[in-house]
Amino acid sequence: MEKKFNCGLIMPISAIDGCSMEHWSEVQEIIKEALEDTDFAVKIVSDASDVGIIQKRIVQNIYDNEMVICDVSGKNPNVMFELGMRLAFDKPTIIIKDTETNYSFDTSPIEHLEYPRDLHYASIKLFKKTLKSKVSATFEAAKKDNYTTFLGHFGEFKVAAIDSKEVSKEDFVLESINDLRDDILTLNRKINSSIDVPVIFSSNNKYSRNSIDEYISHFGLKNHFTLDELGDFHGEPFLHMVESYIHEEVPENIASKPRHQHSIRNQFIASLSRTLDKIKELQQ
Structure with missing residues (x-):
């Protein structure tokens, strides 16, 4: 059956409040089964076929989806934040929760459908059966001019909206690539911040963060490479710089071990990422 409309799903996806990731996957399947014979395609709001930063995708789907079901079970902070955005857009929203979760003061005026944990x-x-009926009734009610999910019960408000603009295919691809690059840099920083640095880099100043920062500066000036060129972590300038550092500065018994080579490479990535981020901040 071809689906005409999108029903965004806001819910926990990882373990919380004593419930495992598998539990939430099962709840997700239950919701999908409930709307199986309707015109709604049910998807987690972070799902999308296009490339882009996940936060952008979530906000866009929260705004665009014709219907949203939000499971506030466990009161996951991200779920509550995303629910707040949807309610600010004043678009059709159905809140569900399990029987073990208490009502939240801010959303308690809105009807909650309950299911057993x-x-x-x-x-x-x-x-x-109840959820399917509620989705259908809410969707039909939302077609009326005076419909409101939440805000209208408290007075007159100007409903938030997301501006849209038309761009060429080329511009869209370039913007998507830039978004992806920023996402990868952020991920690299998170990964590198959690890496346990080998003892050689903390016990010997020769391999400290400062010495790597200085080597990057020296290498760039000596070989006429820009920071952007060195910031391409798969490019020849970056790889050559790391190899030169290992050859010139690291003892042979350490340099020959792949895990130390990998750690050194991550030190360079972390250092360059910090520098590039500072430059971005100054340019804003």
């Missing part, structure tokens, strides 16, 4: 078959069967 133990996912008992008979109760879940009734929940799926």
Whole structure:
């Protein structure tokens, strides 16, 4: 059955409040099964076929999806934040929760559909029927001019919106590449910040962060490479710089070990990432 509309799903996806990741996967399947015979395609709001920064994708889907179901079970902070955005857009939203989760003060005026945390078959069967009916009724009610999910009950507000613009295919591809590059740099920083640095880099000043920063500066000036060129972590200038450092500065018994080579390379990535980030901040 071809789906005409999108139903975004905001819910926990990792372990929280004593419930495992597998538990939330099962809840997700229950929601999908409930809307199986409807015109709605159910997807987690972070899912998308295009390339881009995940935060952008989430906000865009929260705004664009014709319907959103939000499971506030466990009161996951990210879930509550995303729910707040959807309510600010004042678009059709259905809140669900398990029987073990208390109501939140801010959203308690909105009806919550409940399901048993133990996912008992008979109760879940009734929940799926109720959810399907609620989605259909809410979608039809939202077609009326005076419809409001939340904000309208407290007065008149100008509803938030997301500006859109038309761009050429080339511009879209370039923007997507830049978004992906920024995402990779952020991921690299997170990975490198969690890496345990071998003893040789902390016990000997020769291999300290300062010495690597100085080597990058010296290597760039000597070989006429820009920071952008050295910041391409798969490019020839960067790889040549790391190899030169290992050859010139690292004892042979250490340099020959792959795990130390990998650690040195990560030190260079971390150092260059910090420098490039500082430059970006100054340019803003």
